[in-house]
Amino acid sequence: MLILGIDPGLAIVGYSLIEKKGNKYRVCDYGVIKTSAGETNSQRLLNIYQELTDLINTYQPEEMAVEELFFNKNAKTAIEVGQARGVILLAGAQAGIKVAEYTPLQVKQSVVGYGRATKDQVQQMVKALLNLSSLPKPDDAADALAVAICHGNSRTIISKVKWEDYL
Numbered sequence: 453m454l455i456l457g458i459d460p461g462l463a464i465v466g467y468s469l470i471e472k473k474g475n476k477y478r479v480c481d482y483g484v485i486k487t488s489a490g491e492t493n494s495q496r497l498l499n500i501y502q503e504l505t506d507l508i509n510t511y512q513p514e515e516m517a518v519e520e521l522f523f524n525k526n527a528k529t530a531i532e533v534g535q536a537r538g539v540i541l542l543a544g545a546q547a548g549i550k551v552a553e554y555t556p557l558q559v560k561q562s563v564v565g566y567g568r569a570t571k572d573q574v575q576q577m578v579k580a581l582l583n584l585s586s587l588p589k590p591d592d593a594a595d596a597l598a599v600a601i602c603h604g605n606s607r608t609i610i611s612k613v614k615w616e617d618y619l
């Protein structure tokens with residue numbers, strides 16, 4: 453299964469594509485989509501949408517995982533990131549991809565085993581789980597890799613549950 457992981461933002465969107473086979477992960481691609489502060493917000497959102505759509509069309513991921521908005525004290529920033537998340541969710545929905553959303557706490561818990569893990573601890577675990585030779589950079593791309601791993605781990609747990617056993 454190919455998972456597209458997304459760390460949303462307006463200036464920088466982290467993305468990752470990882471393949472999960474059994475309990476093993478393989479990195480296919482990761483990086484960032486950058487927008488310019490000199491552009492209007494509507495142009496920046498369009499750029500995010502177009503680049504994300506290109507990634508989806510190129511790699512054909514089966515599922516997409518997006519980090520939920522972490523409330524920021526700056527309301528303007530929170531609104532802008534929320535708008536970017538909307539465009540990201542739209543791109544996934546239009547492509548017919550299953551989209552899951554995870555809080556930062558869920559991502560850290562799933563990847564590190566501790567919901568209050570530091571950014572460095574998350575990056576170290578991402579490096580280990582994906583057998584990378586160095587820490588993934590930039591931070592936004594590393595976060596997107598963690599979101600994709602979280603989704604892969606969550607799918608494993610969910611798929612083991614047989615709901616009819618509980619009825």
